[in-house]
Amino acid sequence: xxxxxxxxxxxxxxxxxxxxxxxxxxxxxxxxxxxxxxxxxxxxxxxxxxxxxxxxxxxxxxxxxxxxxxxxxxxxxxxxxxxxxxxxxxxxxxxxxxxxxxxxxxxxxxxxxxxxxxxxxxxxxxxxxxxxxxxxxxxxxxxxxxxxxxxxxxxxxxxxxxxxxxxxxxxxxxxxxxxxxxxxxxxxxxxxxxxxxxxxxxxxxxxxxxxxxxxxxxxxxxxxxxxxxxxxxxxxxxxxxxxxxxxxxxxxxxxxxxxxx
Amino acid sequence: xxxxxxxxxxxxxxxxxxxxxxxxxxxxxxxxxxxxxxxxxxxxxxxxxxxxxxxxxxxxxxxxxxxxxxxxxxxxxxxxxxxxxxxxxxxxxxxxxxxxxxxxxxxxxxxxxxxxxxxxxxxxxxxxxxxxxxxxxxxxxxxxxxxxxxxxxxxxxxxxxxxxxxxxxxxxxxxxxxxxxxxxxxxxxxxxxxxxxxxxxxxxxxxxxxxxxxxxxxxxxxxxxxxxxxxxxxxxxxxxxxxxxxxxxxxxxxxxxxxxxxxxxxxxxxxxxxxxxxxxxxxxxxxxxxxxxxxxxxxxxxxxxxxxxxxxxxxx
Numbered sequence: 335x336x337x338x339x340x341x342x343x344x345x346x347x348x349x350x351x352x353x354x355x356x357x358x359x360x361x362x363x364x365x366x367x368x369x370x371x372x373x374x375x376x377x378x379x380x381x382x383x384x385x386x387x388x389x390x391x392x393x394x395x396x397x398x399x400x401x402x403x404x405x406x407x408x409x410x411x412x413x414x415x416x417x418x419x420x421x422x423x424x425x426x427x428x429x430x431x432x433x434x435x436x437x438x439x440x441x442x443x444x445x446x447x448x449x450x451x452x453x454x455x456x457x458x459x460x461x462x463x464x465x466x467x468x469x470x471x472x473x474x475x476x477x478x479x480x481x482x483x484x485x486x487x488x489x490x491x492x493x494x495x496x497x498x499x500x501x502x503x504x505x506x507x508x509x510x511x512x513x514x515x516x517x518x519x520x521x522x523x524x525x526x527x528x529x530x531x532x533x534x535x536x537x538x539x540x541x542x543x544x545x546x547x548x549x550x551x552x553x554x555x556x557x558x559x560x561x562x563x564x565x566x567x568x569x570x571x572x573x574x575x576x577x578x579x580x581x582x583x584x585x586x587x588x589x590x591x592x593x594x595x
Numbered sequence: 596x597x598x599x600x601x602x603x604x605x606x607x608x609x610x611x612x613x614x615x616x617x618x619x620x621x622x623x624x625x626x627x628x629x630x631x632x633x634x635x636x637x638x639x640x641x642x643x644x645x646x647x648x649x650x651x652x653x654x655x656x657x658x659x660x661x662x663x664x665x666x667x668x669x670x671x672x673x674x675x676x677x678x679x680x681x682x683x684x685x686x687x688x689x690x691x692x693x694x695x696x697x698x699x700x701x702x703x704x705x706x707x708x709x710x711x712x713x714x715x716x717x718x719x720x721x722x723x724x725x726x727x728x729x730x731x732x733x734x735x736x737x738x739x740x741x742x743x744x745x746x747x748x749x750x751x752x753x754x755x756x757x758x759x760x761x762x763x764x765x766x767x768x769x770x771x772x773x774x775x776x777x778x779x780x781x782x783x784x785x786x787x788x789x790x791x792x793x794x795x796x797x798x799x800x801x802x803x804x805x806x807x808x809x810x811x812x813x814x815x816x817x818x819x820x821x822x823x824x825x826x827x828x829x830x831x832x833x834x835x836x837x838x839x840x841x842x843x844x845x846x847x848x849x850x851x852x853x854x855x856x857x858x859x860x861x862x863x864x865x866x867x868x869x870x871x872x873x874x875x876x877x878x879x880x881x882x883x884x885x886x887x888x889x890x891x892x893x894x895x896x897x898x899x900x901x902x903x904x905x906x907x908x909x910x911x
Contacts, residue, residue: 425798440788440789453783453798464777
């Protein structure tokens with residue numbers, strides 16, 4: 335906090351929600367994320383595009399503390415969170431969904447939701463009152479309806495189709511009522527029909543709640559429809575950053591990300 | 596595994612089952628009565644093992660808490676002359692919980708085979724201490740547990756009083772176990788089995804869930820050990836030996852992990868098969884037990900409890 339860099343950051347007009355400062359992460363010889371700086375303001379909706387292996391998921395892993403940067407620092411609401419693990423970062427108000435859904439596969443959909451609700455209300459250590467408390471079940475039911483999962487509430491997660499698991503994974507992160515929500519390909523594996531209906535309910539709700547949203551997406555339709563700002567990755571570096579239409583129109587982005595010659 | 600404990604007929608069935616067990620001493624010999632009480636008390640320890648099994652953790656050292664509970668009673672009666680169960684039982688439970696809290700801080704970092712082996716090692720340390728410190732623990736001779744009293748009165752038929760004491764406390768332990776399994780911590784413990792990454796990303800801690808469960812488990816198991824000490828009237832280092840730990844895991848698998856009643860059913864089956872196997876084939880009783888478990892696992896992987904739920908589901 336006391337460093338001149340922090341003071342300089344606070345002096346800018348738009349208070350950054352997340353400030354990634356010159357962050358690099360190497361795996362052996364490979365620089366998966368190479369000197370990346372990215373500042374995202376409160377309530378912004380940022381879509382990240384890039385080919386496989388261009389560093390998108392690694393950046394999410396770095397921001398949420400699953401991986402530690404080789405160099406650089408990550409500031410969240412003016413607090414340096416570099417080096418904190420996922421639990422601490424989550425407690426500060428960040429939530430995240432995964433490219434491969436991270437769920438309790440042997441439990442039911444409703445169990446999964448209720449565990450998240452209990453964790454969010456600080457009841458993880460409670461070994462006496464039932465997890466199936468009526469107010470929690472009501473809340474869970476609303477969420478299941480919002481995400482179109484109500485019919486599958488009693489289904490075991492491992493029996494769910496991939497699209498359903500994907501949506502549930504997003505739902506678990508939304509339950510935490512985060513200030514910042516990071517989603518890794520939220521619609522991959524979700525059927526073409528369902529993906530828009532889910533995003534149509536989710537994205538305006540996030541907007542209303544002024545949730546800062548960062549999502550990785552391959553689907554350019556989703557990108558154009560829901561993101562305000564696009565960030566293009568190539569080879570671990572940001573090659574373009576700006577309004578979605580501008581970024582997608584740039585020749586270097588079309589070459590690197592869309593494979594156009 | 597995730598079958599909820601909310602089946603409406605379950606509490607009624609449980610009340611009927613405990614009522615039946617309560618009138619059994621009217622019809623059965625003292626020996627069988629003792630055997631049932633012993634099985635129920637050990638069933639509490641097995642329940643402790645099952646609470647951890649739900650999180651995919653095999654405690655191969657639960658004889659540690661069994662022995663701590665039993666020796667707490669042993670010391671209290673033998674060294675301090677306090678035979679009062681209303682002192683001994685809470686004390687044994689609290690000491691077990693405190694030891695579990697301390698060791699849990701270490702164990703919560705480990706999973707799988709490492710958790711199993713480390714808990715085994717810790718229990719064997721206690722075993723060695725009990726054997727070597729003769730002046731303190733009575734060595735291999737152990738300690739006799741004398742002068743049992745309940746609420747200040749020395750009962751004329753201690754066996755019968757202890758039987759009902761065990762019955763009431765086992766029912767209480769089953770109740771605690773049922774509340775635990777239905778609680779957020781109980782579910783979080785199952786979540787540990789499936790996905791620790793998501794737990795951390797919910798802002799919760801898998802390690803803390805394990806620690807909390809371990810303390811509850813240790814307390815329950817210590818109480819079971821204390822009850823066995825009063826029942827048997829003697830404590831010895833064998834209580835902490837790894838074979839004793841192995842028996843608890845054996846019974847947990849035999850009974851199944853699907854319900855809080857499963858450990859009791861498994862424990863009663865185990866004690867009876869073991870005792871009759873000893874009686875009819877003194878040289879091959881372990882073989883009999885082994886075959887029994889193999890048959891149960893082969894035909895009924897959910898344990899004996901799975902057999903009961905299957906029978907209940909059939910008539911529809």
